[in-house]
Amino acid sequence: MSLLDNTQLSLESAMSGSMYRQTLLSNDLANADTPGFQPQDVNFQQELSNAVASGQSPTSVQFSESTTSQVTSSDGNGVDTNVVDADIAENGLLYQTLTQVAAARNSILQSAINASG
Amino acid sequence: MSFFDALNVSASGLTATRTEMDVTSENLANAQSTNNGTPYKPQAVVLSTIGSGDSFQQELSSALSGTPASANGAGSDAGGVQVSQIVSENVPNQLVYNPTSPNANAKGYVEEPDIQPVTEMTNLISESDSYQADVTAMDTTKQMYTSTLQLLQA
Numbered sequence: 001m002s003l004l005d006n007t008q009l010s011l012e013s014a015m016s017g018s019m020y021r022q023t024l025l026s027n028d029l030a031n032a033d034t035p036g037f038q039p040q041d042v043n044f045q046q047e048l049s050n051a052v053a054s055g056q057s058p059t060s061v062q063f064s065e066s067t068t069s070q071v072t073s074s075d076g077n078g079v080d081t082n083v084v085d086a087d088i089a090e091n092g093l094l095y096q097t098l099t100q101v102a103a104a105r106n107s108i109l110q111s112a113i114n115a116s117g
Numbered sequence: 118m119s120f121f122d123a124l125n126v127s128a129s130g131l132t133a134t135r136t137e138m139d140v141t142s143e144n145l146a147n148a149q150s151t152n153n154g155t156p157y158k159p160q161a162v163v164l165s166t167i168g169s170g171d172s173f174q175q176e177l178s179s180a181l182s183g184t185p186a187s188a189n190g191a192g193s194d195a196g197g198v199q200v201s202q203i204v205s206e207n208v209p210n211q212l213v214y215n216p217t218s219p220n221a222n223a224k225g226y227v228e229e230p231d232i233q234p235v236t237e238m239t240n241l242i243s244e245s246d247s248y249q250a251d252v253t254a255m256d257t258t259k260q261m262y263t264s265t266l267q268l269l270q271a
Contacts, residue, residue: 015265022261023123026254027166027195030130032247033137034164034198065195081250092257096264103268 006058010048011102013058017044018095020063025091028084035075039084040065122195123258129167129197130251136200137162137244141237148232151220157230158205167196 021042028039042065051061070078140160150157208231216225
């Protein structure tokens with residue numbers, strides 16, 4: 001029996017997906033003025049839950065980004081900065097929640113290891 | 118894709134926005150520069166996206182580790198933004214009546230750059246907002262990294 005159960009692996013994969021989402025969202029924000037730029041996002045929660053439901057190992061998931069096709073300004077740029085700002089804040093909080101949960105599970109394991117007689 | 122990509126991407130946004138602000142300030146400062154007959158032409162910044170497979174560091178690390186350059190999100194273009202060029206806009210000069218000026222033509226008009234301060238100030242406001250948004254994104258990313266480190270604490 002491995003010390004790292006499926007939940008711990010899923011947490012690790014979700015953190016990786018969340019970090020990838022942060023990169024994409026930061027890129028959307030940085031390119032908010034670039035003509036013709038279309039924002040990208042990744043729904044890592046959906047991809048992860050699909051993978052786990054189909055029996056795959058959570059750490060083997062390859063996250064793939066999706067590109068929206070909308071136009072919010074006359075130069076063809078499609079970034080809505082308010083939406084991206086809100087997504088960045090939400091993603092940051094989600095990531096911190098994931099690390100807290102992972103840390104709590106680790107400390108349970110540690111207290112089990114340290115428990116004496 | 119490196120762990121610190123999100124920070125680098127936001128930093129590239131800060132650099133590009135800073136360049137835009139510099140150009141806007143220059144346009145404002147030179148709103149009346151006649152340069153003895155060849156008036157200042159307003160400048161504009163052309164932005165372009167940086168692809169994620171473009172950096173030498175990524176190619177090197179992918180070659181050393183034997184994995185493809187973008188293992189997560191193959192084909193993603195999340196490399197940030199860059200200023201591809203600063204162009205001079207070819208807008209016609211405006212004629213300002215000033216017969217006492219050394220650059221006045223026969224009818225007393227001086228050719229001055231056609232720079233609208235209101236337009237430039239609006240650009241400045243939008244660039245400032247953009248800069249702040251990138252800083253907030255960097256802040257959030259930094260908090261994410263810090264909370265990762267807390268995993269290592271007992």
